Amino acid sequence: MNKTSIVPETDERAALREAVTGLVGRYGHDYFVARARAHEEPTALWKDLGAGGFLGVHLPERYGGGGGTLGDLSVVVEAASAAGCPLLMTVISPAICGTILARHASEEMNRRWLTGIADGSTKMAFAITEPDAGSNSHEITTTAHRDGDGWRLSGTKYWTSGVDEADAILVVARSGTAEAGRTRRPLSLFVVPTDSPGLTWQPIEAALVQPEHQFTVWFDDVPLGPEALIGDDGNGLRQVFSGLNPERITAASISNGISRYALDKAAAYATQRTVWKGVPIGAHQGVAHPLAEAYIGVAQARLMTARAAELFDAGADAAEASNIAKFAAADASLRALDQAMQTHGGNGLALEYGLADLWFLARMLKTAPVSREMVLNFVAQHSLGLPSSY
Ligand SMILES: Cc1cc2nc3c(=O)[nH]c(=O)nc-3n(C[C@H](O)[C@H](O)[C@H](O)COP(=O)(O)OP(=O)(O)OC[C@H]3O[C@@H](n4cnc5c(N)ncnc54)[C@H](O)[C@@H]3O)c2cc1C
The missing domain is CATH 1.10.540.10 (Acyl-CoA dehydrogenase/oxidase, N-terminal domain)
Incomplete structure (x- = not known):
């Protein structure tokens, strides 16, 4: 490599x-x-x-x-x-x-x-997704009601990663009063310690081979002091946006890492594995070209990810670049991992070769933290100026 x-x-x-x-x-x-x-x-x-x-x-x-x-x-x-x-x-x-x-x-x-x-x-875990809101976070209903100088938080979050190992959860919730002419209360962000009374969770059985697990989380009238609120009440939408580009950029980085890991293994295997006339399988273009093509996809995704981070760090609008990086990296890693498994023949499915167990993680990154369709919606609307479909 x-x-x-x-x-x-x-x-x-x-x-x-x-x-x-x-x-x-x-x-x-x-x-x-x-x-x-x-x-x-x-x-x-x-x-x-x-x-x-x-x-x-x-x-x-x-x-x-x-x-x-x-x-x-x-x-x-x-x-x-x-x-x-x-x-x-x-x-x-x-x-x-x-x-x-x-x-x-x-x-x-x-x-x-x-x-x-x-x-x-x-x-710290992060909880925005809800069972009945999903991709549309404008529909979230978890709500913090005023209680003295603090709050009481109620609602359900879904697919929250790492709650069991976290000390606290950063929760996106509604609070305060709706602006005139609007029915929904604005969003606010709260830090909720995981030992809070009224907070419970249950694992979601997922296919991923991953030390971190996912949970449905219930907030049942969880008491929160004034110190739980991040910044200003009702300013959560703007605040949460500052975490979404970092989420996309680092999710892309996980995908890019999986790609490099898989292609490294594939190149090593294709160089040493010989099944025809003493020639390593990597000498056959049927093996080499798909790997080379996967490498090109990964190089493009890595460059896009670096560019998105550069824009974010410069304080520029990084939304388009972060979305594109996340999309490109997830697709590139699936191609790279799939081709690395193909290069290993049957061994691609053998757990000891350390490829197959990454499949569901790589696949998950096509759906989460933002799905490819929501990225396409963003690009269609903001990059191409097409009308919003939702
Ligand atoms: C392993 C894992 C870990 C996760 N960790 C966390 C976490 O830590 N915290 C957290 O808050 N969430 C987490 N999530 C949730 C994740 O962010 C959501 O699953 C993801 O955003 C998609 O939402 P959804 O599952 O509700 O799908 P839905 O919103 O129900 O969408 C279903 C399908 O319809 C498509 N779709 C929806 N709306 C449109 C539209 N307008 N146009 C075109 N297509 C559309 C979607 O792209 C998707 O393919 C995790 C999910 C997984 C699988």
Whole structure:
């Protein structure tokens, strides 16, 4: 495989990538799968990533972060994934929750939560999806009703990842009073500790081989103090948007890492496996060309992801680029993983070759955190100026 990064990188970025590759490589894909199968958190790896400053690389130094950029976190997430450990919580806790808190939370809230997110000692889940709202988050009904100087939170969230391992959940809810002429109350964001009374959850049995699990979460009149609100009451829509591009960019980075991991394995296998006349199977163009084509798709997705992060870090509008990156990376990783499995013949399905167990994760990234149809809706409407269909 070409060891020169196709994405232009500073020496610092290259050193960051190398450091994460080295650290995660000591654990490897076997560690990841073993934790997933044992239903155990990848605690040792998470602690090492936190202690190395990698989880908080993009967060402000005043809260223990590295003072770097989302582009840096994207490199961390991709490198971990390429080393066989595609951790969903890297997208959720530091990328989504960390970015939202750093931008909108008070000094007190950030001291309480962001410092732990930065060093990995605290994990935060993110709950926006609801059973009856799904892609259409304008329809969410989880509501925080005023109670003294605090709130009482009620509602149901669906497919919330990592609640069992999180210390708190960043919840998107309705609160306050609807503006004149509107029926829906505005959105607000709350940090809800997972040991709050009235908070319960139940696992959703999913096909993914993943240490992080997904849950239906019920908030039954959960009491929240005034300190639970992020920023201003009713300002949740604007606040949550600052976490969505980081979500898309780091989700794309997970896909890109899976692609690199799969193509590395495929290239190694195709070079050493011989079944006809002493020639490695990689010498047959029927094997080599689909891998080369997959590599081109991955290179394009990686460049788009880097560009999206660059725009985000420059404070520019990164929505189009983040959506395109997420879409391209998910599709490219499915092609790369599929072709890597095909290159391995029957062994592509054998768990010991460490490819088949990634299938459902790669496939999931086509649907979540934003589905390919919602990306196409965005591009049709905002990039092409077509009328909205919904
Ligand atoms: C493994 C996993 C982990 C997840 N983790 C989290 C998490 O941590 N936190 C969280 O809040 N959520 C999480 N989710 C939820 C995820 O974000 C949603 O599943 C995703 O946004 C799609 O929503 P939905 O499942 O309700 O699908 P629906 O909205 O019901 O959509 C169903 C299908 O219809 C399509 N569709 C819907 N509307 C349109 C339209 N207008 N035009 C064209 N097509 C349309 C969709 O693209 C999709 O293909 C997770 C999901 C999975 C599978």
